[in-house]
Amino acid sequence: MSAKTEKGVNPEVKVIDTTRQAVPFDTANIPGPKMARAVMPAVSGKMLAKAKRPLLIVGSEISDPEVLARVVSLGKAGIQIASVGDSYAYLADKGLDAHYANMHALASYLCDPQWPGLDGKGGYDLVVFFGITYYYASQAISALKNFSHIKVISIDKYYHPNADMSFGNLKKDIFLPALDEVIAQLPKK
Amino acid sequence: MITKKGSFVIEGLENVQINIGKVGAGEEQIAEGPTPRPEIISLRSWDHRILDRYNAVYTPTGDTCDMCTYGKCDLTGNKEGACGIDLEGQSSREALTTTIQGAACHSAHGRHLLNYLIKKYGADFKIDVGPSNLQAPITETVMGITPKTIGDFIPVLDYVEEQLTQLMATTNTGQEGASRDFESKSLHAGMLDLLGMEVSDIIQISCLGFPKSDENAPVIEIGMGILDPKKPVVVCVGHNIAAPAYILDNMDANNLFDKIEIAGLCCTAHDMTRYKRTAKIVGPMTKELKYIRSGIPDVLVTDEQCVRADILKEAQKLHIPVIATSEKITYGLPDRSKDNVDDIIEDLVSGKQAGVLLLDFEKIGELVPKLAMKMGPIRKAKGYTALPTEEEMKKLVSKCTQCLQCTKDCPESLPISDAMVAATTGDLTKFEELHDKCIGCGRCDYSCPVKIPILNVIEKASQRVIWEEKGKIRIGRGQIGDPEIREEGRNLVLGTTPGVIAFVGCSNYPNGTKDVYDMVEEMIQRSYIIITSGCATMDIGMHKDKDGKTLYERYPGRFVKGNLLNTGSCVSNAHIAATTIKVASIFAGRKTKGNWEEIADYVMNRVGAVGLSWGAYSQKAFAIGTGCNRLGIPVVVGPHGTKYRRAYIGKPYKKETWNVLDGRDGSVVNVEPAPEHMMITAETKAEVLPLLAKLCFRPSDNSLGRAIKLTHYIELSEKYLKKMPDDWHIYVRNEADLPVAKKEQLMKLLEERGWKIDWEKKKIMEGPLRKVDVSFQPTNVPRLCKEVKK
Ligand code: SF4
Numbered sequence: 001m002s003a004k005t006e007k008g009v010n011p012e013v014k015v016i017d018t019t020r021q022a023v024p025f026d027t028a029n030i031p032g033p034k035m036a037r038a039v040m041p042a043v044s045g046k047m048l049a050k051a052k053r054p055l056l057i058v059g060s061e062i063s064d065p066e067v068l069a070r071v072v073s074l075g076k077a078g079i080q081i082a083s084v085g086d087s088y089a090y091l092a093d094k095g096l097d098a099h100y101a102n103m104h105a106l107a108s109y110l111c112d113p114q115w116p117g118l119d120g121k122g123g124y125d126l127v128v129f130f131g132i133t134y135y136y137a138s139q140a141i142s143a144l145k146n147f148s149h150i151k152v153i154s155i156d157k158y159y160h161p162n163a164d165m166s167f168g169n170l171k172k173d174i175f176l177p178a179l180d181e182v183i184a185q186l187p188k189k
Numbered sequence: 190m191i192t193k194k195g196s197f198v199i200e201g202l203e204n205v206q207i208n209i210g211k212v213g214a215g216e217e218q219i220a221e222g223p224t225p226r227p228e229i230i231s232l233r234s235w236d237h238r239i240l241d242r243y244n245a246v247y248t249p250t251g252d253t254c255d256m257c258t259y260g261k262c263d264l265t266g267n268k269e270g271a272c273g274i275d276l277e278g279q280s281s282r283e284a285l286t287t288t289i290q291g292a293a294c295h296s297a298h299g300r301h302l303l304n305y306l307i308k309k310y311g312a313d314f315k316i317d318v319g320p321s322n323l324q325a326p327i328t329e330t331v332m333g334i335t336p337k338t339i340g341d342f343i344p345v346l347d348y349v350e351e352q353l354t355q356l357m358a359t360t361n362t363g364q365e366g367a368s369r370d371f372e373s374k375s376l377h378a379g380m381l382d383l384l385g386m387e388v389s390d391i392i393q394i395s396c397l398g399f400p401k402s403d404e405n406a407p408v409i410e411i412g413m414g415i416l417d418p419k420k421p422v423v424v425c426v427g428h429n430i431a432a433p434a435y436i437l438d439n440m441d442a443n444n445l446f447d448k449i450e451i452a453g454l455c456c457t458a459h460d461m462t463r464y465k466r467t468a469k470i471v472g473p474m475t476k477e478l479k480y481i482r483s484g485i486p487d488v489l490v491t492d493e494q495c496v497r498a499d500i501l502k503e504a505q506k507l508h509i510p511v512i513a514t515s516e517k518i519t520y521g522l523p524d525r526s527k528d529n530v531d532d533i534i535e536d537l538v539s540g541k542q543a544g545v546l547l548l549d550f551e552k553i554g555e556l557v558p559k560l561a562m563k564m565g566p567i568r569k570a571k572g573y574t575a576l577p578t579e580e581e582m583k584k585l586v587s588k589c590t591q592c593l594q595c596t597k598d599c600p601e602s603l604p605i606s607d608a609m610v611a612a613t614t615g616d617l618t619k620f621e622e623l624h625d626k627c628i629g630c631g632r633c634d635y636s637c638p639v640k641i642p643i644l645n646v647i648e649k650a651s652q653r654v655i656w657e658e659k660g661k662i663r664i665g666r667g668q669i670g671d672p673e674i675r676e677e678g679r680n681l682v683l684g685t686t687p688g689v690i691a692f693v694g695c696s697n698y699p700n701g702t703k704d705v706y707d708m709v710e711e712m713i714q715r716s717y718i719i720i721t722s723g724c725a726t727m728d729i730g731m732h733k734d735k736d737g738k739t740l741y742e743r744y745p746g747r748f749v750k751g752n753l754l755n756t757g758s759c760v761s762n763a764h765i766a767a768t769t770i771k772v773a774s775i776f777a778g779r780k781t782k783g784n785w786e787e788i789a790d791y792v793m794n795r796v797g798a799v800g801l802s803w804g805a806y807s808q809k810a811f812a813i814g815t816g817c818n819r820l821g822i823p824v825v826v827g828p829h830g831t832k833y834r835r836a837y838i839g840k841p842y843k844k845e846t847w848n849v850l851d852g853r854d855g856s857v858v859n860v861e862p863a864p865e866h867m868m869i870t871a872e873t874k875a876e877v878l879p880l881l882a883k884l885c886f887r888p889s890d891n892s893l894g895r896a897i898k899l900t901h902y903i904e905l906s907e908k909y910l911k912k913m914p915d916d917w918h919i920y921v922r923n924e925a926d927l928p929v930a931k932k933e934q935l936m937k938l939l940e941e942r943g944w945k946i947d948w949e950k951k952k953i954m955e956g957p958l959r960k961v962d963v964s965f966q967p968t969n970v971p972r973l974c975k976e977v978k979k
């Protein structure tokens with residue numbers, strides 16, 4: 001259900017608009033003429049649902065139980081997870097298709113068409129990420145932006161100019177429902 | 190420098206003559222390898238071997254190029270600019286430029302010291318760095334000579350400077366265009382950096398009485414809380430000991446050490462304590478702004494490198510006179526080098542001049558203590574400080590609108606507004622936590638729309654912890670001595686000492702200084718040899734165990750397993766890299782002179798050493814890392830390191846890149862990815878610890894060594910990432926490689942992976958990539974194989 005429809009049907013329902021504040025979270029992180037298009041959660045969710053081989057990357061900022069619950073939901077919906085930084089420690093016992101990866105190495109491998117993927121089943125056509133140290137993620141995905149053909153969507157609470165599409169800078173009260181809306185687009189397992 | 194027939198004459202030192210023929214005469218001066226004084230292309234094939242395995246990975250901070258007037262060019266998506274360079278090429282050009290900047294810094298530092306020390310002690314002053322025959326390992330390996338006197342380093346720095354000019358020329362538009370060759374040049378610049386650093390530290394150790402490979406160098410105090418602010422306080426900032434040495438000598442001669450406090454910030458501090466034990470250390474570069482704003486310094490002396498660009502501006506606000514002593518940082522100040530000391534003092538005390546440029550060391554030595562004695566009482570009576578009063582602080586914190594602009598501008602994205610909110614209720618603990626994580630950059634001051642001087646508020650709110658900031662470090666010991674290498678080299682090459690980990694670099698940490706302390710503690714308890722230098726050394730010494738002891742008090746400083754060694758300042762990093770050359774030479778008998786490729790090949794395949802620069806910020810740190818890479822030493826950088834924009838990352842899934850030759854017959858052996866990367870970053874402490882353990886694997890490990898390394902790799906991964914590493918089995922060659930305590934359990938896991946196990950004999954029958962062969966001679970250089978030689 002899109003925010004627009006929601007708005008039309010019931011003006012009481014809070015609109016989850018993730019396209020506001022679409023300016024680099026680190027003020028000076030302006031890479032060049034191509035910057036991410038601000039995206040609504042439903043659109044990101046649909047793209048994720050349609051992707052042939054999507055990959056979710058999460059990092060060290062997923063310890064918050066409410067954020068972690070959303071990672072688990074995405075994983076349970078069948079999205080493979082690259083667990084960068086120390087995030088695997090939070091996912092170890094969750095029964096997900098999660099693999100530890102170093103973010104810097106992962107960025108390099110994602111740019112290599114010969115990379116067999118985290119599970120040996122081939123590369124990915126869409127990368128979605130959140131919960132990674134802002135500047136670290138921004139740098140790593142600048143490799144993907146410039147040296148790969150993979151689509152990248154940031155569903156983090158920060159606007160990431162190096163992604164193809166990104167949420168704007170969000171407060172937690174928008175960020176969590178936005179993630180829920182992404183999850184809602186995925187086929188139930 | 191002017192070169193006359195058969196001799197060198199240094200400008201300004203016309204009466205000092207150095208014979209050209211001196212270096213190069215005698216048996217000791219005959220190069221043993223094929224590349225003495227390598228030109229920018231001489232080691233290209235070695236570089237390409239490194240790059241074929243460890244691919245350059247670019248993470249641009251900007252997608253445009255504006256280096257020439259064709260631009261700005263949009264290179265997004267690896268497009269070409271007007272000159273034909275694509276983003277990959279441009280990124281590699283930036284990496285080269287960064288490396289040259291770092292190398293130029295260290296070697297210019299060396300040049301300044303060399304000219305000064307030759308003038309003072311004479312070119313024939315003997316090199317003495319301690320109980321070693323191999324006194325200048327990097328110089329030998331690069332230049333093919335064995336320097337004996339400080340004058341012997343003149344042609345060494347001439348070479349470095351000439352090569353850096355050649356390299357810089359290649360970065361001009363219309364020169365090099367291939368990223369692979371920019372990287373080869375970057376590796377060359379990194380090697381030159383190691384050389385420049387070695388010269389700098391050897392000459393100062395030799396001439397200035399620094400500790401010489403002294404494992405028992407004294408442990409001294411460090412911290413923002415160690416100086417007595419009631420006394421006049423002199424603070425020296427930067428990296429070059431020349432000027433501070435004169436101040437210390439003058440204070441010594443006039444018995445002023447109990448009357449004046451003198452301390453250093455950043456690497457000058459290290460070298461001041463190496464010169465005179467009575468000097469003190471405030472801390473790393475991150476404390477510069479914090480300490481100045483405290484108002485405690487009565488005189489600031491700046492030299493070169495890691496000196497904030499705003500020191501004069503900041504000092505001026507608090508009436509702290511600045512004495513600039515280096516031609517490299519002059520701040521627009523008047524040059525008073527030829528003036529009378531008392532006249533200069535008068536102008537500074539009266540405030541007529543906020544600072545002066547003073548290049549005459551004798552005058553600096555005389556002026557600074559006198560000035561401090563005058564400024565101290567005046568400044569203390571006025572109570573100058575940038576920090577707000579308690580009342581002012583209360584008002585300031587209540588102004589915060591929680592707009593988060595400061596967090597957006599803060600390099601560490603610190604939750605400043607949360608601390609502001611807590612402080613309105615009198616809770617300062619959040620600010621105290623921020624104080625350790627804050628790198629004191631002052632960026633937030635500029636960003637706050639309601640003009641809260643944020644850094645000053647953080648510092649005011651953290652006064653309680655600041656006064657308790659008293660740590661300890663062991664004074665920089667200099668090189669690792671030959672006898673220590675003789676004792677430990679074997680353990681390192683066989684792997685029974687799990688590795689050498691160098692904790693080096695600056696303090697741009699992602700999460701404060703405590704992480705570095707924790708990492709060292711974890712690895713030292715696992716018997717790794719920990720070597721430190723520069724700002725990292727200082728941060729490690731700022732934390733204590735439950736008995737109030739720092740790591741330097743708990744662990745001795747010898748080059749053996751489970752020890753903690755501080756080599757010294759930034760230029761002492763050369764000794765850390767040189768240790769691996771010493772292992773190759775002393776333990777394995779490899780020839781060093783002019784033999785870079787063979788030595789680096791040995792190091793890469795056999796010496797389990799890895800560098801961690803968790804808070805690297807400067808071009809110098811990048812140059813050091815790149816130099817280590819050319820020597821075959823892998824380097825890990827903290828998450829900010831992605832902003833260096835280039836890494837060297839291995840691809841374990843590309844099996845063919847892990848082929849090495851067996852030196853005995855030239856046969857090709859596919860080995861495990863060891864070391865897996867040459868330059869890479871990690872996001873957190875928990876991630877980096879298992880990575881460090883993994884990067885200590887080498888193809889030459891014997892089974893006992895491999896089992897020890899594997900134990901740590903597995904345990905660290907389980908402890909911090911809550912999982913067995915996915916790739917642990919790749920490092921198993923037979924059952925003897927398995928950690929004894931977990932052997933059965935691990936064999937079961939191998940069986941589940943499809944390996945064949947003979948349970949009766951407790952043997953692995955099938956599965957490993959290769960067998961253990963104790964005589965295996967791994968090499969990446971075809972000419973080093975006996976068969977190929979024939
Ligand atoms: S001074 Fe400290 S709090 Fe302010 S921006 Fe710099 S690191 Fe962040």
Ligand code: SF4
Binds near residue numbers: 589595
């Ligand atoms: S920028 Fe100023 S007002 Fe905004 S959150 Fe930071 S301290 Fe508060």
